[in-house]
Amino acid sequence: MAIVAIQDLRAALPAGARLLGLDLGEKTIGLALSDTLLMVATPMETLRRGKFSVDAAKLEDIAAKQGVGGFVVGLPLNMDGSDGPSAQSARAFARNFAARKPELPILMWDERLSTAAVTRTLLDADASRRRRGEVVDKMAAAYILQGALERLRNI
Numbered sequence: 001m002a003i004v005a006i007q008d009l010r011a012a013l014p015a016g017a018r019l020l021g022l023d024l025g026e027k028t029i030g031l032a033l034s035d036t037l038l039m040v041a042t043p044m045e046t047l048r049r050g051k052f053s054v055d056a057a058k059l060e061d062i063a064a065k066q067g068v069g070g071f072v073v074g075l076p077l078n079m080d081g082s083d084g085p086s087a088q089s090a091r092a093f094a095r096n097f098a099a100r101k102p103e104l105p106i107l108m109w110d111e112r113l114s115t116a117a118v119t120r121t122l123l124d125a126d127a128s129r130r131r132r133g134e135v136v137d138k139m140a141a142a143y144i145l146q147g148a149l150e151r152l153r154n155i
Contacts, residue, residue, distance in 0.1 A: 004105045006148065007155055009070060010038075012105035014120035017069020020044075020062065021145025022133030023111065023137050024074060024090050029055065030137030032145045033066055038152060041145035043138035052093070056100055063104065070104055071097070074144040109148045111140070 004012055013019075018037045023030035031044040049055055062068065073094050076086040083091070094106045 002102055002106060002137045003094055004070075006107060006109075006151055009107050009148075010152060010155070013038075013069040016067070018067050019070050019072050019145060019149070020059070020066070020068045021072045021141040021148070022059075022074060023051070023141040024076075024093055025137060025142055028137045029059075029061070029127070030141035032142035033068070034139060034145060034149060036067070037078055038149055040075055041142040041149055043142040046137040052096055056097055059097070060101060063101075068104070071106045072109050072145050073106055075108040076111055079104070079112065107148060109144055113142045 016035055019034040019038065019041075021030075021032035021034070021041055023032075026154065027049055029047045029049055031047065032041045033044045034041050047055065047058055059071075063071075071094075073090055075090050076084070077083045078087070094108060098104075098106055
């Protein structure tokens with residue numbers, strides 16, 4: 001199963017399973033969790049990145065505890081739609097994770113401008129620079145996951 005297209009995601013998920021959204025940064029991974037009805041994405045936490053095996057083990061543990069049946073991984077494409085180094089890194093992370101947990105479907109979701117949109121929202125809310133730094137990654141993960149959930153509902 002591994003990496004799937006949006007139209008195949010729902011069929012690949014067990015009934016009542018949640019999705020975990022990932023915003024993969026160089027230093028952190030923002031996490032967001034869907035509800036069991038796949039309607040709402042909620043910011044969850046931000047993990048400090050380490051070695052892949054350690055990060056993957058943390059994600060597997062979270063997935064098991066939260067009833068996660070699949071992942072939505074933000075794909076940071078260039079503005080022209082091409083892959084840059086960040087997109088290649090996200091694809092590699094997804095491939096490597098899929099090799100560890102082939103039973104969990106992974107959807108790669110275009111995340112262009114997600115961090116900018118979240119930062120703009122936080123600025124509008126007058127969040128301090130420190131506060132923005134603490135929440136931007138998990139809020140970006142929620143933004144990415146919510147976009148995928150909305151598209152999933154319209155298929």
